[in-house]
Amino acid sequence: MILRSLTIENFRQVAGRYEIEFAPPGSRNVTVILGENGAGKTNLLKAFGWCLYGKLDAENADELVSHKAIQDTAIGERVAVGVELRIDHGPEVYVIRRRGEFEKLDGSKLDAVGKVTLDVYKGVGGDLKRDEHPGRTVEQLLPEALRTFFFFRGEEIEDFGLQSRAIELRRGVENFLGLGLMGRCVKHLRSRLARGLDSDIRSSAQGETRELADRVENARVDRDAAVERQQQAIRNRDGVNKQIEALERELQQHEEVRPLLEEKAATERAIEGVRADLARTEKDLASQFSTNGFLGVGIKVLEATKRLSADARERGELPARIKPQFVEDLLERGSCICGRDLGSEERAKLTGWKAATGLAALEEQLMTLTGGLSQLAKRGGEFTTKFEELRSIRFELVQQLYSAERKRTDLEDKVGRQRFGKEDLDNKNARLTELRSEEKRYIKETGYAERDVEELGESLAALEEDLKKKNKLDRRMQALQSQRDIVVEAAEGLDRLREGWVAIIQQYLDRRLQENWEDVAQLPRSVSFTEEFELSIRERGPHGDWVRSAPSSANLRALALCFVSGLIQLAKDIGEDNAERRSRNERATMFEGGEFPLVMDAPFATMDEHFKRHVPAGLRRVVPQIVLITSWDQWSGDVSDTLGDSVDKAYVLELHNQGDPSKVRSITWAPGTEVPYVVPERDAVTDWSELVEIKP
Structure with a gap:
């Protein structure tokens, strides 16, 4: 999916009709759109979402249509708003157009003339035909759930690095690869077909079998309710975690609270290090026990055998004659x-x-056993020493973990008790304390729900097994049970297949993330995309090992950009593989793949000089098409020096506002190229912008 052009008409801040042509893939694959704060940069990003999905954070048409356009429209006349996007997707061209018309009423209010319409035209070359299912076609091109991977603001992509986003990242990756369809198939098999057969089994059962079938059904209801409670508790916990992480980032901007939060972050890094040491120690303990644990009891048995052998010799039974x-x-x-x-x-x-002569054979075995007994005894002694040493280390680590977690709790309480004398800061801090209390409650609820799911699942499995045995005694019931078993096995098989694909993709993205971090970010950190679908970044701890860090905003953005770049590379790899398959007349995979763009609003705003030099250049190498929406201040300097030679198309959102017309602000795009940036107008009633292409 490569962007060709965007036509925008009277959309929010933009007054008038303008077209943006995007730089195509290649050595000059960057389009830059510059705008002052308030010029409508974020609204331009929203134009993509509105065109594709009809979604906009606005409650009424007055917020959709440019205020300048409304102002210039006479009462009773109509004003149009629209966005048209032209896309190349493989050999096909798509034109996606969303448009609406409104009549101006008295007081600058608008009345819709008909509905806002979505039209999609597609074809090869210039032969475009109207699509009968435009919404479905757009969703197939780029599912709405994936929009934030490719169209985002800088502060939004930071959230990718939060642990609370893991579920969303997994869901997004599954949708990206079309695995959501497999999930829906599994759900259909389990909820529709299997439950339908359960109903047939219950209605056909009689006597004790019917009673048992009723117990199974009740157990399923209880188990499903527990699963829903568990999922709701997890959603609640993750939602609170997300709010806590966002609030802590906000509070870290305040000098009054930053030292406490930095100390808490250092404590969390220490906790992560202790947990890593504890996991390694427990792994070593398990390895020692699985290899040599038998010696704890085995040595005593062998020594008893040796004593029996000695007694037999004293009685003259050995050696054998x-x-x-x-x-x-x-x-x-x-x-x-x-x-x-x-x-x-x-x-x-x-x-x-x-x-x-069997006694003689026993004697030979005893002689062999006695010969190795001393070596086993030595090995047993070494095992005991090592095992006790590891147990002692584990005990110390558990104590360290307990102390560190208590320190973290104390720091959280200390932050919560602080009063800074600033209403906004105190309100945020009070809210943070409330959220931490909610987090603890949801963590408990999650634990209780997990226990219930496990216990109810075991009880249900036992009842289902009993019902299977009962059903085997009746031919009709056995047939129904067999059908149900087949449906359940099919669902489990599909689920395993889906999980297998997800695991393969997770490993691929983890490898790509590490490669991209090394190539794009070029900073000594250990990054990973974990099996839990968390984006993790670690730094060197006090003992030289990698521990989870409390990453800065710049690190989070760089990490998320490297991850999204990995997704884009995955799509490209799948697209190339499918093209090769089609050339051999083989069936393509479920997900078509291909090239995808990145459309970013102020992605480098919080980055330091290092990241501004390396991240843009690295992205340009791995992403086929980049659209960068940013301010002149954020563009000029390191980012401009890095990306300037890769820019093929450039535009300015020229801001018009109320002010002295003689104080026009311009930017110098290139030597001899002055471009108006902010244009004051004495009689301006509202701020508005127009799009101006920068000509070299």
Whole structure:
């Protein structure tokens, strides 16, 4: 999906009709749109979302249509608002147009003339035909759930690095690859087909079987209710965590509270380090026990066997007087060692002696055992020493973890008790205290719900197994049970397949994230996309190991940009693989893949000089198309020096506001190229902007 152009008409801050042509993929794949604060940069980003999905943070048409356009429209006349997006998607061209008309009433109010319409035209080359299902087609091109991966503001993408976003990241990745369809199939199999067969089984059952089927149904209802409670508790917990993380970032901007929050962040890094050490120690303990744990009891058994052997020797039972092999050799030769042939009487005696030679075989085993016993005893002693050492280390680490967590709680309480004499700051701090109290409650609720789900699941499994046994006694019931088992197995198979794909993609994105961080961010940190779908960034701890850090806003943005770049690379790889499959007349994968753009509003705003030099250049290398919406202040300097040679298209959102017309502010795009940036007008009633292309 590559952007070709955007036509915007009277949309919020922008008054008039303008077209933006985007830089195509290649060596000069960057489009820059510059605008002063208040010029409508974020509204331009929202224009993409409104065009594609009809979503806008506005309650009425007065907020959708440019105030300048409304002002210039006479009462009773109509004013149009619209956004048109032209897209290349593989060989096809798409034109997506959302448009509405409104009649101006008295007092600058608007009345809709009909409904806002969405039209989609698609085709190859210039032969475009109207699509009969425009909403569905847009959703297939780019599902709305994925919009924030490719169209975002800088502060929004920071949230990708928050632990509370893990569920959303997983859902987004699944949708990106079309795995959501598999999830819906699993849900359909379980909720529709399996439950339908459950109903048939219950209605067909009689007597004790019906009673058992009713118990199974009740157990399922209880289990499902527990699962819903668990999921709701997790949603509540994650929602509160998200608010806490956002509030702490805001509070860190205040000098009064920053030292306490920095100390808390350092304590959390220490906790992470202790947890890592504790996990390694417990892994070593488990390894020691699985390898040598038997020696704790085994040595005593072996020593008891050795004592029994010694007692047998004292009684004269050992060593054995006749060896088994000696008797077998005599019987095989049929003659004595003196050369005389064995008669029947001698053979009978030898055969009897042979039956009694088992004691000699035991003696040989005991001799072997006794020989290795001392070595096993030594190994057992070493195991005991090592095991006790690891237990002692674990005990100390548990104590350290407890102390560190208590310190964190104390710091949180200390922050909560602070009063800074600033209403806004005190209100935020009070809200943070409330949220932490809610977080603790939801953590408990999550734990209780997890326990209930586990216990009810075990109870349900036992009842279902009993019902299966009952149903085998009746041919009709057995047939229904078999059908249900097939449906459940199909659902479980699909779920395993989906989880397998998700695991493969998670590993791919983790590898890409690390590669992109090294190439794009170029900062010594350990980053990962975990199995829990969390974006993690670590720094060197006091002992030289990697510990989770409390990343800055700049680090979070860089981390998220590297992750999104990995998604774009994944889509490109899948697209190339599918093209190769089609060339061999093979079936393509569920997700078509292909090239995707990044449309960003002020992504580098909080970045330092290092990131501003490296991140934009790295993105340009891995992302096929970049649209950067930013202010002149954020563009000029490091970002401009890094991306300037890659810019093919550039525009200015020229802001018109009330002021002295002689005080026009201009920017110098290039030597000899002065571009108006802010244009004051003495009679301006409202602020508005127009789009102006920068010509070299």
